[in-house]
Amino acid sequence: MRLEVLNPYPAVASLIHHRYLLGQLIKRDVLLRYRGAMFGVLWIFLSPLLMLAIFAFVFGHIFQARWPEQREGLPFWLMLYCGLIVFNIFGETVSRATTSVRSFPSYVKKIIFPLDILPLVPLGSALVHAFFNFLILFAAAAWTGNLSPGILLFPLLLLPVVLLGVGAAWFLAAWGVFIKDLTQVVPLLVQMLMFLSPVFYPANAVPEALRPIYNVNPLGSVIEAVRSTVVGTSVPWLAWAASLALGTLVATLGHAFFQHSRDEFADAL
Amino acid sequence: MRSDDIAISARNVTKTYRLFGHPNDRIKQFFALGLRRYHREFTALQGVSFDIGRGETIGIVGRNGSGKSTLLQLISGILKPTSGSVTANGRVSALLELGAGFNPEFTGRENVYFQGAIMGLSKAEMEPRFDAIATFADIGEFIDQPVRTYSSGMFVRLAFSVAVHVEPDILLIDEVLAVGDAIFQQKCFDRIYQLQSRGVSIIVVSHNPYQIERLCHRAAVMRKGSLSPLRPARETLSLYRELVHQDMAPVPITAMEHRDGTHDLHFEQVFIEGASDTADGSYRTNASLRIVADMRAEYPLDNVRIRFELCSATELIAMISTIGLTEEKCFHGRHRIAFNMPRCQLTTGRYHINAVAVGKNIRLDTWQRAAEFSVLLKDETALNLSGDNGIYVCQGDWEIA
Secondary structure, X not given: OOHHHHOOHHHHHHHHHOHHHHHHHHHHHHHHHHOOOOOHHHHHHHHHHHHHHHHHHHHHHXXXXXXXXXXXXXXXXXXXXXXXXXXXXXXXXXXXXXXXXOOOHHHHHOOOOOHHHOOHHHHHHHHHHHHHHHHHHHHHHHHOOOOOHHHHHHHHHOXXXXXXXHHHHHHHHHHHHHOOOHHHHHHHHHHHHHHOOOOOOOHHHOOHHHHHHHOOOHHHHHHHHXXXXXXXXXXXXXXXXXXXXXXXXXXXXHHHHXXXXXXXXXXXX | OOHHHEEEEEEEEEEEEEEEOOHHHHHHHHHHOOOOOOEEEEEXXXXXXXXXXXXXXXXXXXXXXXXXXXHHHHHOOOOOOOEEEEEEOOOEEXXXXXXOOOOOXXXXXXXXXXXXXXXXXXXXXXXXXXXXXXXXXXOHXXXXXXXXXXXXXXXXXXXHHHHHHOOOOEEEEEOOOOOOOHHHHHHHHXXXXXXXXXXXXEEEEOOOHHHHHHHOOEEEEEEOOEEOOOEEHHHHHHHHHHHHHHHOOOOOHHHHOXXXXXXXXXXXXXEEEEOOOOOOOOEEOOOOEEEEEEEEEEEEEOOOEEEEEEEEOOOOEEEEEEEEOOOOOOEEEEEEEEEEEOOOOEOOEEEEEEEEEEEOOEEEEEEEEEEEEEEEOOOHHHOOOOOOOOOEOOOOOOOOO
């Protein structure tokens, strides 16, 4: 490949040009999921709320779990929820990305369509859900009396996850057109990755010897950073910035790869 | 043509599809890095070149699978050519398949806006156009119903309406005009004339020669991936008719023969005799023709009636001729009978013969599609007649006062 694939501009330009269409696609994606359900779009609130209630019950009352080295402040289930919000953005995007192009053969073959925005739809829809999750987190933190001003940095800190997610989504969407098995494999990998990310435990609970390998996972530093702001401790900015740089690279390469392989989509579908 | 007057330009465009026996072969091919081949190749388009000017309407005719749709997909940028280049200057609106991109769960209104969004128009830009789109589609209150409840006619009307109201510079229409009723088709024509006068370039793919002739300035025939030069529509259409005629031979109609009866008297063979001087063995209109049958009767039979039916490809019986044999003349053993036509008064097309023999209230042998032949109307006396209308060339005298 030539060096110009490292230019992120085409991806950004396409995104800006088609922002309205992308917005419509995301809106449809979210609405279609709840269309016909009795509570409708209310589920966007209800399902994370129910999940959080169960977390609180199981981890707070049954296990009485405590975050290592933490004496007071945010209860365990909110610490966990915090990491989960971040991880789910990536997990949901990546799991659904494999079918994001393949399930619209008519967009590929029958109409003139900016295909490169299709893998962004699962991301957008994951972000919409993350927004409501965040509102619940905010309310729960306030309710338990642990609101720190740092929580407002939350959305900004997500940037590396967004970039990593969309980069991976472009790769997976393109491969997904040719390799159907990805639909089975990716959710498994996502689940594995979740346990290898500091969602249920802090990164410093990992044995010192394994730390260098463990820290390769760029999601880890983002989850740690987000949790630090919510708790009100110092943010590991350097690791976060590294993730941001890696995210930018992955997104740029992902878009280049997607555009490179899209010529073959019509033949394969 | 000046270069800024050219809307679409194709240079030596070739499109080859790789056909994989199994989806996994595609992945193997990817990792083989060209060292091995896991596919066959199919060339859908071969060295196609043309220039289409602004405001020009081009018709493309050709049989199914000749590459017409591939060409439109290449122009619209959905496919990339394997070699050569296609450039389209301006916004392309393509109607390649009815309502592709419509989501059946959403209402007509939602789909109109969404379709606009796909073509790069925001909601604010679509709003002033919406009423015109709805009026043109003329689907009344259904505009606020989910598209899945639409009839196919309503579907195509809405899809067409959107495509022609987004102010395209280039409009590609693939065989979709056939769906609407006559009134809607007239509306489509009027709208296309309007677009033409505004300088929109249009490519119409159609099997309907009438549409091509009415709409298009120039036309070309697509045949096995090659495009004929663009010529005035009328010339191209008559070329196309001849090509269709030539291509028709491969499937013999006698393969679909059908027989029944007692076979006490039966046809051993039925064939056509006549002087054929065309390359493909068809007979000229007004040439003499002879239908011959060899027959065999197992025992003496009288009161036999024999009939030849001459049918067109559309199973229309064009002509019948019957002979009734009286008691004096009875059939026994082998006989050859023939019917002589001094002038074959048929137009261009393929025809077949049904041979029927009946006795007293008994069907002896009916042999459908016993023989076939084709006729080419290319006679000095009928030089300027178009060959695709009618099946019978009437003999008679003209009077001009």
